[in-house]
Amino acid sequence: YVEGNKESYLGIDISKYQGYIDFNEVKKDGVDFVIIKLGSRGYSTGQLTLDDYFQDNIKRATDAGLEVGVSFSSQAITVDEAKEEAAFVLQYLQDYDISYPVIFEMEHIVNDTARIDVLTKEDKTQITKAFIDDIETAGYNVMFSGDKAWLFADINYAALSAYDVRLEQSEDLPDYPYRFYMWQYTQKGTVDGVSGEVPLNICFIDYTIK
Numbered sequence: 001y002v003e004g005n006k007e008s009y010l011g012i013d014i015s016k017y018q019g020y021i022d023f024n025e026v027k028k029d030g031v032d033f034v035i036i037k038l039g040s041r042g043y044s045t046g047q048l049t050l051d052d053y054f055q056d057n058i059k060r061a062t063d064a065g066l067e068v069g070v071s072f073s074s075q076a077i078t079v080d081e082a083k084e085e086a087a088f089v090l091q092y093l094q095d096y097d098i099s100y101p102v103i104f105e106m107e108h109i110v111n112d113t114a115r116i117d118v119l120t121k122e123d124k125t126q127i128t129k130a131f132i133d134d135i136e137t138a139g140y141n142v143m144f145s146g147d148k149a150w151l152f153a154d155i156n157y158a159a160l161s162a163y164d165v166r167l168e169q170s171e172d173l174p175d176y177p178y179r180f181y182m183w184q185y186t187q188k189g190t191v192d193g194v195s196g197e198v199p200l201n202i203c204f205i206d207y208t209i210k
Contacts, residue, residue, distance in 0.1 A: 009206065011035055011100070012191055013071065013184065013199040016053040023064035025193030033067035033100045033203065038089055040073035041081075043107070043114035048088050058096050067208055069100025071145070073107045074131065075115045082127040086134035093140070099208040101141040101182075103166060104131050108150065125156040132163055141207050145184070148176050166201070181205050 010030060014021060015037030026034070036058050037051040051057075054070075061068050072089050076082040089102060106116060106124060116124070128144050135142040143164035144155075151157060151165065157178060166182035167174055174183055182203045189200035 006032075006206070007204075009033055009067075009203040011067075011069075011182075011201040011203055012189065012194065013037070013201065014053075014057060014194070016051050018053075018194055018196065018198055021057065021060075022193035023061045023066060026061075026191055027064050027066050029192035031066065031191055033069060033201075033207075034061045035069045035071050035100065035103060035201065036061065038070040038072050038092055038102075040107075041075040041085060041115075043075045043109045043112070043116070046075065046081075046115060048085065050092060054092065058098075062096065067100050068096070068098045069103060069141075069207070070098060071103040071105055072131075073105050074127065075106075076127045076131070077115050077119060077123070079126055079130040082130040083134055086131045089135065090138050098140070100203075101143045101164065101207060102135045104128060104135075104142065104144045106144075106146070106150070106154070121154060121156055124154050125159050128155060128160060129163075132160075141210055143181065145182075151176065151178075 009032040011033040012031055013035045038054050039050045041048050074085055076085055132142050143166050145166035147168045165180040167176045167180040168184040170186050182201050184199050184201045187199045188197045191198055
């Protein structure tokens, strides 16, 4: 392929759970971009926390010449909380240049009760929209992420169809019928420079020029 004219781009998702990463090795292994966990809201406490490795990861990934995006795991239960989460993300991004999106995730907590369990589909749609709008207004690319069940059942897709989507589906071929720009196709990838398993993404557009 011709550099700058690729059809798709390979990326990984990382957080403190991957431990120390050798980003030069990651890049050598053909990875184009890294989605770095910025932080999350506690699913029971509601506390906003920065991922322990965020600042180290974003600095070293950037130094290695990788494109960078970030993710945030929401447990907002009001539009005001969603806006608070967006402000938290923007506060920590101001020292860095990122080209890939800020990714909003509303994680389903398994085997425990979470703050967002009480929300209706309309609530989740409004919360997702509030976060995305604030990030977009600040000049960043932004997308929301979910598995097929979440994208179909938990939000009103029609109200969010103008926004970019990342599909999380660990299968050989995605079968989500709507447009998506990024596909997280496995949670169990392996890449040089990362010990253990790491989620892998394919991105179908070049966010560096979007």
